[in-house]
Amino acid sequence: GQQVMQIPQYQHVQEGEDFTTYCNSSTTLSNIQWYKQRPGGHPVFLIQLVKSGEVKKQKRLTFQFGEAKKNSSLHITATQTTDVGTYFCAGNSGNTPLVFGKGTRLSVIA
Amino acid sequence: DVKVTQSSRYLVKRTGEKVFLECVQDMDHENMFWYRQDPGLGLRLIYFSYDVKMKEKGDIPEGYSVSREKKERFSLILESASTNQTSMYLCASKKEVQETQYFGPGTRLLVL
Numbered sequence: 001g002q003q004v005m006q007i008p009q010y011q012h013v014q015e016g017e018d019f020t021t022y023c024n025s026s027t028t029l030s031n032i033q034w035y036k037q038r039p040g041g042h043p044v045f046l047i048q049l050v051k052s053g054e055v056k057k058q059k060r061l062t063f064q065f066g067e068a069k070k071n072s073s074l075h076i077t078a079t080q081t082t083d084v085g086t087y088f089c090a091g092n093s094g095n096t097p098l099v100f101g102k103g104t105r106l107s108v109i110a
Numbered sequence: 111d112v113k114v115t116q117s118s119r120y121l122v123k124r125t126g127e128k129v130f131l132e133c134v135q136d137m138d139h140e141n142m143f144w145y146r147q148d149p150g151l152g153l154r155l156i157y158f159s160y161d162v163k164m165k166e167k168g169d170i171p172e173g174y175s176v177s178r179e180k181k182e183r184f185s186l187i188l189e190s191a192s193t194n195q196t197s198m199y200l201c202a203s204k205k206e207v208q209e210t211q212y213f214g215p216g217t218r219l220l221v222l
Contacts, residue, residue: 001169009150031208042200042213043153088153095207097143097168102152 002027006089006101014109019076021104023089032065032072032091033098043088046074079108113137114214116201122220129188131217133201141204142184143211144168144176146197153200159184191221 003026013019023032031050035043047056049065049072056063062075072091076083086105090098117132133142143158145168155168157176165176173195177185184203188195201214 033210035211042216045210045212048210090211092208097155097158097207098211100145100153102150 002091002093002096002099004089004091004099004101006104008104009102010105010107012107012109013079015081016078019079019083019106021074021087021089021106023072023074023091023101025070025091025099027093028069029091030069030093032069032089034063034072034074035088035090035100036085037088037103038085041085046087076106079106081108081110084108114201114203114212116199116214116217118217119215120218120220122222123188123191124222125192127188127191127221129191129219129221131186131188131199131201131219133184133186133203133214134182135184135203135212136182137203137205137212138181139203139205139212140181141207142178143202144174144184144186145200145202146170147200147216148197156186191219193221195219196221 005024033048034046037043053067054065060077064073086103088103090100092098114135123129144156145153154170159165159178162181175187199217202211204211
């Protein structure tokens with residue numbers, strides 16, 4: 001079945017450094033979604049990408065969807081302590097349920 | 111605002127007990143999901159439902175069952191709880207298959 005791989009599993013950065021997490025699917029995706037889970041919280045939707053090669057920005061966060069619609073990335077510029085949490089990508093093909101990556105846990109050292 | 115609520119934040123049960131986890135959403139969503147989340151394993155789909163009285167197995171349905179008698183409520187049932195079902199259980203809902211998924215706060219279940 002469809003698999004979504006996400007790397008790295010953990011990332012520790014100094015406050016102010018950049019951070020990137022990558023997501024790769026075994027199949028072509030209809031769309032990809034990104035979620036953030038704060039420590040002790042639940043996943044919260046950040047953004048959805050639908051078009052091949054799409055790039056979207058939310059303040060310091062930049063999301064990209066690959067040309068082949070099989071990979072995606074989330075880049076955070078100049079991390080802050082409020083960025084701490086686990087970032088999940090999730091994609092689906094057609095009408096199948098979302099398949100989640102295992103997430104990247106970001107730690108930010110002040 | 112979409113609201114997804116779960117009946118308990120924390121639950122402690124004994125091996126062999128029957129456990130009910132309730133999830134309610136207030137936005138008339140057709141699709142509802144149950145996941146479990148374990149360290150290093152991410153979110154794994156247990157069961158989902160596309161409509162009332164409909165249910166579909168996810169990736170790890172063994173040891174679980176579900177019930178969707180009303181559109182707003184999706185229940186996860188552990189027929190005979192076992193220690194390997196100790197986990198965080200997350201419910202989610204959404205209107206259409208390719209739309210945003212909204213998660214409940216989660217239930218942390220400990221089976222002794």
